[in-house]
Amino acid sequence: MDVRDNRSTYEDAEAIAECPLTITEVGLDQLDLIRDLNVEIFDDEHIINTFERDDLLMLVGWVDGTAVGFKIGYQFDVSGFYSAKGGVTEEYRRQGIARALLYALMDAARSRGYERFIYDTFPNKHPGMTVLGLDEDFRVIKADYSLRYEDYRLRFEQSLSDD
Numbered sequence: 001m002d003v004r005d006n007r008s009t010y011e012d013a014e015a016i017a018e019c020p021l022t023i024t025e026v027g028l029d030q031l032d033l034i035r036d037l038n039v040e041i042f043d044d045e046h047i048i049n050t051f052e053r054d055d056l057l058m059l060v061g062w063v064d065g066t067a068v069g070f071k072i073g074y075q076f077d078v079s080g081f082y083s084a085k086g087g088v089t090e091e092y093r094r095q096g097i098a099r100a101l102l103y104a105l106m107d108a109a110r111s112r113g114y115e116r117f118i119y120d121t122f123p124n125k126h127p128g129m130t131v132l133g134l135d136e137d138f139r140v141i142k143a144d145y146s147l148r149y150e151d152y153r154l155r156f157e158q159s160l161s162d163d
Helices: 028-042 097-111 127-135
Strands: 021-026 057-063 066-075 080-088 116-121 139-146 151-159
Touching (some): 021 028, 028 080, 066 097, 097 127, 127 151
Parallel strands (some): 080 116
Antiparallel strands (some): 139 151
């Protein structure tokens, strides 16, 4: 997985990682790369229900020319941007890459005029995203149980305003 689309980089977010990370925005022409990462990270073919979303944004994190993680988001509502899925390959975890991808997606949402950033996570399946959300001062705004994922789902939200 070494195909890159360098339309956009996120240098501030990249500085958070503990390794030489580059984050780029990719288009639907790179969907196979996202699919490959998704299978490697989650052992699952399902990414999101549809890619026909308003303001779809897909980011890929690269270390030394190798794709090591991704983040996908889109418009949730008029003022909110939703981070739908993302992850980092096992050998590159615990190096700040997930946090860097989160920051990059939040920065992109802010620059597009969104006021809120939202994501769901399943704490028993992906405890790291729960910890990350709490560590980054996200608020839990909803909790329920997902029959599809057979886990509790927490919805996190954070304001994107500079105050």
